[in-house]
Amino acid sequence: MAAPVPFIQVDPVSSLLVITDEARAYLNQVETTVGVVAVAGIYRTGKSFILNQLAGTTGTGFGVGNSVQAKTKGIWIWGEPLRLGPNDASGPGAPQELLLLDTEGLQSIDQTEGHDAKIFSLAILLASAFVYNSKEAINNAAIDQLSLVAQLTQRIVVRTEDGNDGGGADRLAPFFPKFTWLLRDFSLELVDVHGAAQSTDAYLEECLHPSKGTSAAIQEQNATREAIRSLFKERACIALPHPTLGTGLPPSALRELDKTPLSALNADFVSGVNLLKTRLFGGARSKTLGVGGPALTGRTLLQLAGMYCDAINEGALPNISNAFTAVIVAECNRALEEGARVYIEGVGAFAPADTDAPLDVDSLHWHEEHARLLESALRRFKSIAMGDGPAAAEAQAKLVALCAAERQKNEALLRMRSEVLCERLVTKLLDTFGQRAREA
Ligand SMILES: Nc1nc2c(ncn2[C@@H]2O[C@H](COP(=O)(O)OP(=O)(O)OP(=O)(O)O)[C@@H](O)[C@H]2O)c(=O)[nH]1
Ligand SMILES: [Mg+2]
Structure with a gap:
């Protein structure tokens, strides 16, 4: 039965990023074209749990932690590619299989911001679909938590046709994955400023409009909003209610959620999970080396991950063009x-x-x-x-x-x-x- 495999870990002695032998052995034999779904976000927000729903596992899933301690470390990968079904994406640009990446939660107290930035950048660089997971509403606090996005233009570079390396949003955007903001425990009524019902996608767009104000905090939040808009050209939002809301399950059930059948959970939560699946599987695209570039297989994704880890370990900025060229050569x-x-x-x-x-x-x-x-x-x-x-x-x-x-x-x-x-x-x-x- 498939189980998660540690993919990129931090060596406790050298503090360098290393790709595990287990992941090498696994990815080296994946010769099909792949789409890569990565889930990232603040620690203890149900990322691993939702990935287990995507994997459809009934056995050992990504580790779901039931305490306050951060659970997932580094980046993990689901140990079996998910084959796309007849109702999923097909035709040009669609992958044959999907790989799932679970990432270490951001802002856990035992990690530095530099570490968070590495994990976050890697997840974005390797994904064709990036799911940002957060709790409740898209408010200023949630935008603050995504300030790492604004730093990406200084942390990742790409070469332009005139041969210059740089990291402006316009340069990076074509290489960035589809972005889905996944809201957990969402309980607000979805209406716009005029009180009319609005979709979750429209809600996201509204929240990404710049806020009025000149304080340093507002300026920083607006920079993050601008970075999200300019780096992630394809954006969507899905809101899930609290999983046990109205179910009669006791509060302690949350700690046992990974052992509770999905059918026992809140019906809107279940349909939201299914919508997420449909969007990610139905709209799946191969991870490619650039727009219209060759599609990656598990084996070449492994090489790409190796290039990015090497660059980060050397203290250099991951250079998308250099990594692509190295994989192609x-x-x-x-x-x-x-x-x-x-x-x-x-x-x-x-x-x-x-x-x-x-x-x-x-x-x-x-x-x-x-x-x-x-x-x-x-x-x-x-x-x-x-x-x-x-x-x-x-x-x-x-x-x-x-x-x-x-x-x-x-x-x-x-x-x-x-x-x-x-x-x-x-x-x-x-x-x-x-x-x-x-x-x-
Ligand atoms: N309130 C709430 N709790 C959830 C939800 N989904 C899962 N949980 C519970 O939240 C706890 C943490 O879940 P994980 O999936 O381990 O969260 P994570 O984001 O992967 O955590 P880290 O790996 O530490 O970053 C577990 O007890 C889950 O059962 C949700 O939608 N709402
Ligand atoms: Mg986790």
Whole structure:
């Protein structure tokens, strides 16, 4: 049965971010395209619990803590990709599977703000859908809690076409995930300033309008509002009521929530969870390397996470373009190695080098075989290589050159072998002829 796997953890001795061996083993074998849902927010707000609902687990889920102590540490990943169903996202841009990321709660008393910023940035950098989880209403306090968003433009950089690295909101926004603000224990009536009913999405937009006032606190809140609007172009809001409201479950049931069947909880809570699922699964998009860029698999997501962790550990700002380029180059090199293997193994099977047996092959036959193997090698290359940019073109040219060199080498070997066989045959014939002559 699937269980959560620790993904990115902080080494207690070095304080560096490390990707666990367990996560490497898991993600390395996920070859399907993936969408990545990450849930982040203040600690002890029910993030892990909601992720277990998305995973649909009936067994061991993400750790749900029942005390005041922060529970989740670092970033965890659900140990089995979630396959999209017939009613979920499909067609161009839709992933084959979804990965779920649970993150350490922000503002827990035993962590520094620098640590929070690392976890928060990583969750945004790795996600295709980012869920920000918070309690009750979107008020000034909730906006204060999201001040990390305003810092993102100073914490993440991207290269523009003119070759400059920088982190302005306009530059970063195209790389940012879809944003869903998930409100928990929401009990307010949803009406606008004129008293008319409004949707949760409209409520979010209203809350993101700048507040009037010149105090430092208001200016900071407005900077956060502006950052959310300019960095997350696609925004939505879902509000869930208190899960036990009106159910007759005792207050202590909250501590047992992870063991309580969903059907026993508040009906609006259950339908809100289902709406969240529908939005995330139905609107799922592959995590891509940039707009219209190649879609990531579990394996390449792992590489991307590695690049970002390395940058953060070195004290550098994660650079989206550098990380993308590094992943593309690594994949193209792997494609080159795999393509070369197909060619070399094919030649080995066609003309085994470790035998003296005569080989019935004429040059036309050999030419055809080379063409066939080169085609297979290129097919294998293209199934792995990422993108159609210079890295892929360069690696493909190397593969063609490598196959040509192998062809020449093998031709020379075949020629040598043919000469040895001919000489042997001539010697044998001469011997036989000599013997017959002597006998005569
Ligand atoms: N009031 C309330 N409590 C909830 C809700 N969902 C879960 N809980 C309870 O809140 C407590 C914390 O839940 P977790 O899922 O561990 O919260 P978390 O945000 O992952 O916590 P950290 O990992 O410490 O950041 C548990 O006792 C849950 O049963 C909710 O919607 N409302
Ligand atoms: Mg948790």
